[in-house]
Amino acid sequence: MKSNIAKTAGAAAVALLALSGAASAEDRAFGWSVNVGGTSDYIFRGVSQTDGDPAFQAGADFTYGILYAGIWGSNTDDAFTNSSAEVDFYAGIKPVLGPVTFDFGIIYYYYPGDDFDVADYVEGKAGASISPVKNLSLAATLYYTDEGTFNTGEIFTYEGTAAYTLPSVGIFTPTVSGLVGHSEFDDFSALSYTYWNAGIALAVEKFTFDFRYWDTDIDIISATGENLSDERFVFTAKLALP
Template sequence: MTTRRIGTVLALGALTMSAGTFQIAAADETHNFSANVGVVSNYLFRGLTQTDDGPAIQGGLDYEHSSGFYAGTWLSNVDFGDGVEYNVDFDEKTFDVVETSNSPGYELDGYLGFSKAINDDLSFDVNAIYYAYPDGRDLDYAEIGGSSTWKWLTLGLAYTVYGQADDAPGVPSGEALYVEGDWYYYAGLEFALPYDFGLGIRGGYYDFDYNDGGNDYGHWGVTVSREAGDFGTFSLNYDQVGRDTYDDDPQFWVGWLKEF
């Protein structure tokens, strides 16, 4: 079960598959443990590449309780490229270029949440996630969020409650300045198609607390996926950012995911 991490990526056009879980039953309680591994030709998060348009190998471990509580961790390589570093004044919400810096090599996330179905058509999810870059500098941040799903429509939001960049003299370019007070809004549509195909349509908007909206952006995308039994799930994806402050060229990428 990969509700939190895959739920986040799903709004961006990733793929999911349930190949099986390891269960422990005690009285009326059930504990589910699962693992997942995936490969993507470009790791895009909320419309922006996290691997300098290169491939990524990803994987995670998840726990789910029958009550709806879940927790997990997820790992991926990243590459924000060599770039400028910013001297940030969060009181004035401005920044100046000061020097070059190097990218971290990997991202390690930890998350927990509670997910519940109200009826056959309506469900909700509340969660918290910490994004860590252990070999990077002042890039970690944490969010709380929630979403609601009705049939094929999901609406959600996330709020940044902590960011190491709040107290940092600068952060590398290629990685947005995630600081306390940022909001991210997203929506997704998911449809089952014949022959085990799936269609996902998504969009999101990032409202940053710094730079007076100068770096806010919207994005959208489409995914066509195909479940292949024991071979996992394959997908073809399109993503687009709607602001030329970032790379606004169309992004096409492929992915594969298998859950154990």
Template sequence: MRQMHKALIAAALGSVFYSQASIAEVSANIGVTSNYLWRGVTQSADGPSVSGGLDYEHESGFYAGTWIGSIDWGNGNGAEVDWYFGYAGEAGDFGYDVGYVYYAYPEEEFDDSNFGEAYANGSFGALGFGLAYTLNADADDDAPFGQGDIYYHISYGFDLPQEYSLGLTYGYYDFDIDESVWGDWNYSHVQADLSKGDFTFSISKAQEESGDDDTKFVVSWGTSF
């Protein structure tokens, strides 16, 4: 599970295709982090994770791609494979990005974990906001990560001296579940990301209901070409 496909995308193929009618680009990315966090919760048992992906982007605003990262949910090591497509553009000072992402977990230990989301993100200057809605899932509809879950987020970025930047994010996960069976899973989380070049230092904290409420200190590196 990840919320990085727009922040750390692109690795192994970096070519550009031209025609008289359009320009399209294929890019690639690789990355490593001391702790793979997704919506405030570790996906790597608070250990390191490596990742890579490929992305196609057309001048019309259409894009598609795939991303793979190593995970550890405490029941064995595995991989997360994401597939996504969408459309992004600008209308004056307002930026928008709508699309669909499918989170797949191929290993047998992660049966019934696959799910897909529709997402809509916007930006106005340094302010970002958006939501993701679970459309389809292997889990039962009234279970966590089943159909109907909604994740909301808002962020703000600052430019700092010496080419540093600071990003602040608040997110809230609203699970559409049978609370008489599952209890209360809804939670919020906050994160601060200090970046320079290809490196990012993050501090993250989620509420107790997330099941992972320790304060996280994370160092990440990623590049695209």
């Protein structure tokens, strides 16, 4: 990997694990889940990763107490690197202090088939979430990489999210949510941009159907002439088990 973030994240994990050493055996139960789904357009931080085309996605998550790890993948369309897939490996801890749940983790973005070995990168994450009133959740997260994809140097990304679960309508449980984020490129300031989304997710049994509007304040044009970062509506369907 071309990042030193793993060392910092590892030190933080050791410290927080020491603080949480008094957790009960019940708190350290093992859990797992898998998910599969499809989307009309794979959007990452406001930018299409599939040149405006649909994507198939799948992942698996594992937990043990405050520890978590997982893998997630999607098809992509990158004419520059010739990579047609993204695979994310991630791990971290979620300690709880009073009403606040923290999230400290590390993510490795891997793009198999990258002809130039410039797409893969590692990112650290530090976040916190809270539910000030019933059915409302608020979260803030900072992401950092010291060498972004395509060798774009240091990138700080800030995100704030809000979600509110509404009363059930028939068999569906709706949740309205929104996100505002900003990616700051230290070495290439012209690439810095803000992105946002708003939408509604309908949950029924093991399925979630998400209808979402995305937009940004930057124009990123693909090799085919597609504006990868303009406004768009995206539909996503996902099945999660167990």
